[in-house]
Amino acid sequence: GGGQAVQPGGGQQEQKHDQGAVEGGDGAWKSANEVVGVNGEFLALHPVVGELYGKEVLFFVSDMEGGEGGRDIYYATYQGDGVYGDPVNLGPSINTPDNEETPFWFDGTLYFSSDGYPSLGGLDIFYSVWDGSDWSTPVNMGKAYNSPADERYFRLFDDGYQGFFTSNRPEGRSIGGKTCCDDIYGFTIARRYVDLLAGTFDENKKPLLGSTIELIDETAVAAGEDGSIVKSPAAKSNAVGFDLQFNHEYRVIATHPDYYPDTVSFNTNGITDSKTIKQYLYLRPKPKLPDSVTVFIDEAIVMENILYDFDDDKITDRAEIDLEIIYGIMKDNPTMKVELGSHTDARGDDNYNMDLSQRRAESARRWLMRKGITRDRIIARGYGETQPKVIDSVYAKRFDFLKEGDILTEEFINALPTEEQREIAHQLNRRTEFKIIEGPTSIRMKITRPATQSENDRGSNIGSERTQNDPPVIDRRSSLYGQTDLKGVPIMQFKQRSYNLGSVKKGEKRSFTYTFVNRGDTDLVIDLISACDCTSTNQEELIGKVFKPGQGGTIKVTFDSTDKDESETIDIDIYLRNNDKQGNPIVEMLQYSFDIE
Template identity: 35%
Template structure:
C-alpha cells in the first residue's frame, strides 16, 4: 500500500487549491489582459473553500463589537483581559500616521467579546510610531512588543522589551538581534520563557518573511536567531507565530503552504521538541483573504484576525470556539486465503512518530475500532496466534466527521512438529470452543486445516487428539466435555479426508493442567489449560 506523507495528504484533499496557488505569475499576466477577472478569482476561491476540509476541528466564530472601519488585531492575553493592537482612535489618543497601531487593553467577557478598551500603557504607546504584537512572560512582568523605527526614511518594525516595576512599564530596550534595514516582528514566548519566536525578513530567510527563534540565556543575554527550517518556512511569507501554553503546537500564518488564498492559519505539532509538518486549519476557519493572529487558551476558544468579506472594514478580530471532528477507523481482520473473519486478533496502532496510540482486539465478528486524527498517517500491526504478523499503512485523508473502513488479511503460519516432554507433537494455535460447548468455532477450522496439511504430507503418521479443560466445574463433567471436544476435532479431520485409522481421540478433563494454579488461576491461565494437543503416535 502506498504511504503518503501528511503534506501529500493535504495536497490530495486540496487538489483544486493547488491550481489556485500555482497561478501566481500567470494570474498577473491574465489580469493585465483583463481576462483573469474578479469573477474568475471568486470562482476559484469558492472551489478552494469546498475542497479544503477542516483539519480535525470545526470552528464557529463571530465578528466582535469592538471592530471598526479601522484595523484591529488581538495579540495577547493579559490577566483576565486581552491586548488589542488597533489603528482606531480611542480616548483622544491618536497615532501619528494613518495605519499606525497602538496597544489597548479590554475586558474579556464570558461570551468572548472584548469590552471597555483603554490605553494599555502610555509608556509603551507613542504618537510617532506603530506599536504592534505583544508577548508577555508567565509572570506577566516582562513584555516584548514590536515598534516601528525609522531607518533611512523608511519604517521597519523591531522587537522591544520592557519590564514592570511598581505597576509601570520601564527599562525599555531594543533587543540586540534586531538588524538595521530589516523587519523583525510578531514576538511570542515559549511556555518556559526561554525562547522568543518571531517573524522576520532578515538574511537567512528562505523567501519573504520566515519564522525564527532566539534563545534567552540565563544571564538575560540572547542567542543568535535560528530559522525554523524548511518544514515551516517557504519561499513566501510565514508570520504571526503563536505557541500553545502546553507547548503542544505552533500556530502561524502563511501564504506559501497549500492554502485558500492570502494568509491562512496553519498548525504544526511540537513532538520531542521538533516542529512537524504544518497543516492548514481548514475552510471552517480560513478564507480566501488574509487570516492571521491565531490566539487560543486551553479551552479551545480564542481569537483570530481576518480581512475577509463581511467584516466591518480593514482587519477585524473574530472570536472562535472549536470542536474536534470525530474520526474513527473500523477494521476487519480476515484470513488471507479464505477471507474468514478472525476474532481475538490483536491490532497495535502506531502513529507517524512511532508512538503506540492504541492496542485493541477484534470482536467475535473480527472487527476492531480505533480513533484517528484527520490528515495523519498510521501503521497497524495485526497479529494472531498461528498467523504471520502483518503491517498495514493507513492515511486519514479527510478532515470531517467520518468512519474509515479497512480490511487486513493475515496469512497463516505453517504448523510445526516439536518435542515437548519427550513427546512429538504438531504445534498449532489453540482450538476454540464456545463456553461449555464442544462444537468447533469457525476460526478454529483454519487451525485444524494445518493438521490436515501435515497429515497429508506424512501419509503414515498416526496422531492422538488429546483434549483438556480448565479446573473450573466438576471433574466428571469436565472429563465428559473434554472427550466430546476431542471427538469433534477427530470428526472434522475425518470429514476432510483423513482416514479414521490414523486418529485417536481422548479427553483428560482437568487432570493435566499446564498452569497449576487451582482456584487462583487467572483467565489467561484458564485459557492455557483449555487446549487440544496433537501428539504423534507413529
C-alpha cells in the first residue's frame, strides 16, 4: 500500500524553504510534491505530525510575519489529499520573542527547543502538555538533557521509554570545532512500575511459613473481569510478590490451615513514580483442640464427621471416620449400650424432619450392626428440629461469629448477616450425638477433626457397573466393608443394591430383581434373606445353593404396599453361611424405597 511522508525544507540558512511530501508504494518513494497550505514567502521548517482538537495537524516552524518574534511554532490542520488549512500560531503560551524550533508531538505532549525561556544556555529542550483546549506552561527538561550548548530534535520511541536528541556540546566528536556541529545523543527512561510485596507473620511478628496469599484486583472485578491471583510462598519463605496497575483498588487475603485469615485493602491511586508497596499480614492461631476427651454416662457428644447432606440420610465416607471410633469403643466395652441421636435443621416440615432424623439415626445404627454390634446395644433416636444446637466454648473458638451459649434456633440463624454463616449454623444443627446409656460410667474417647468432603461423596456408588476383570469393590452396605484381608472369603458384588420405586398406589404390588456375582476366591452360600412382611423373595431356591467364584445369581423381590400408609425405605439383609477373617457372619444389605400415593 502507499503512504505519505512530510519532507523538511532544509537547514539553518536564512533563505526560503518549503515543506514537501513524498508518497511511498511498491517498494520505492515517488517524487516530492509541495505541501499545499503551509508554504509561502517565509521559512517553513521542522515538520512533525500531531493531533489537536481530535484532528490530525502538522506542527512546523516558521518566521512568517505576525508571529511572536524570531521563529515560532505553528500548526495546520490536515484536510486530506496533501492539503492543509491555514497556519495557526501556537501563541504566547509556547512562542517567545526569540526562537522555538524542532517540535515533536508524543502522547499529548509537545517537545521543542527554545532560547526564549530561562535555560542552561543556548537552545534548551522544553515540554508543554495539551489538555484539549490549552497548553501548560513550558517546562525545561533539565540537566539530564540540556547543556550550555544547543539541544534540538528531541524524539521518543518504544512507548516513550527511549529517545534521542542532537547537541553541539563541546564533548562531541566533531572535527570542525568544539561546538561547530551536532552529534546525536540517545537515552533510556526507566519504566514506571508499582508492585506488591506481601508477607505473613504470626502474632509475635515471626515469619509464618506455609501460608497462601490471594490478591484481588477490586477495580478489575468491578469491570466484570477475573481479578484474583493466588500464590504460595516458596518452602522457606513467608512472602510473595505481585505486579500491580496504577490507579487500582486491591484487597489481599492471607490464609493458613492453622490460623485465622487476615485481610488488608489498599490502592495505587495517585502514585506517579515507581514504587513497591509492602503489606504485612498478621494471622491469629486457631485454638488447638485436645486429642481426646473423657465422656461420662448420659453425656451427649457430637460426632462431628457424621454430617448429612441437606434432605438426605445416607452415610457418607467422612461419617465412617467417627462410626469407626464408636465401633471400636463398643467392641472394647461389650456391656456398653449407646444412643445415637440424630438432629435436623429447622428447614422443612416438622413431621418430615422428625422422620428424616429417625432415618438418619437408623442409618448409623445399621452401619454398626453390619460391623457386628447387636441391635439391642444401640438405640437410634430421631429428634428432628426439637433440640437446636447450643454453642459451647470449642465451637465458639472455631467460629468467630458464634459465642458460647448461643442457641441455634431458626430465629437466631435467620438473623445472621451472611448466607455462609447461616448455612454453617444449619449444618451444625444437622448432627449426630453419641451418648452412653448403660455400661461404663466414663471412657476416654478420641476426638476427630471435621474431614473435608468431596463434592462427589454421597455415600454410595449406586448403579455403577464393573466388568469381571475389574478388582472387586466392597460396598459400604456389606459387613466386609473396610476389611483388607479378603483371601478365602466370598465377595457378593451386586450390579445394583438400591431401587427407588417412585410413587406406588396403596395395595399395589411391584416386582424387581437384584443380580450378583461371586467375586471372591471361595464358594458363596446364602443362609437367609430377611426383610419386612411387605417383602417376599425367592429365597427358597437360593438358600443353601453354592455359587462358585465367578458364578452369579438373581434375587427376585415383590413389594406389597397393602399395609403401607407412608413413604419408607426397606432393608433386605442377606446372611451368608460364610464368615469373614474375624469369624463374624458375612451380611449383605439391599434397599428399596417408595412413596405411597
